[in-house]
Amino acid sequence: MPDVRVYQLAKELKVQSALILELLDRMGREVKSDLSSLDGETAEMVRERLIVAIDQEKKRQAAERQVEQVRRAEESKHAVSESKPAAVAAPEAPASASEVSEPGPVPVAAAPAGETALPVAVDLTV
Numbered sequence: 001m002p003d004v005r006v007y008q009l010a011k012e013l014k015v016q017s018a019l020i021l022e023l024l025d026r027m028g029r030e031v032k033s034d035l036s037s038l039d040g041e042t043a044e045m046v047r048e049r050l051i052v053a054i055d056q057e058k059k060r061q062a063a064e065r066q067v068e069q070v071r072r073a074e075e076s077k078h079a080v081s082e083s084k085p086a087a088v089a090a091p092e093a094p095a096s097a098s099e100v101s102e103p104g105p106v107p108v109a110a111a112p113a114g115e116t117a118l119p120v121a122v123d124l125t126v
Helices: 008-012 015-027 040-082
Strands: none
Touching: 008 015, 008 040, 015 040
């Protein structure tokens, strides 16, 4: 096999040159930059190791996505079961216009238990 430069191998494998340089360092091969040439045997070893590592990473990411989808599905089931609407009764129509009253003040929701409502300051200066 002919010699191949590190950057060419990186382009072929669609990875960054730094990844190949790090792998070569861990393999004990001394390479100075991505312009360095690799003999055919070393290039083939790098290809094999990176292909295996990339496949493992893809499987790991796919498993993570699967777990995330299952988690979201369970959350949505749980949220739907908690928020089942109560039976809504149809409002009675008023018998005459004189029975229609003006809407009263809208109640303000209190702060949840354990929390205090903070006053809101609004700057009205122009």
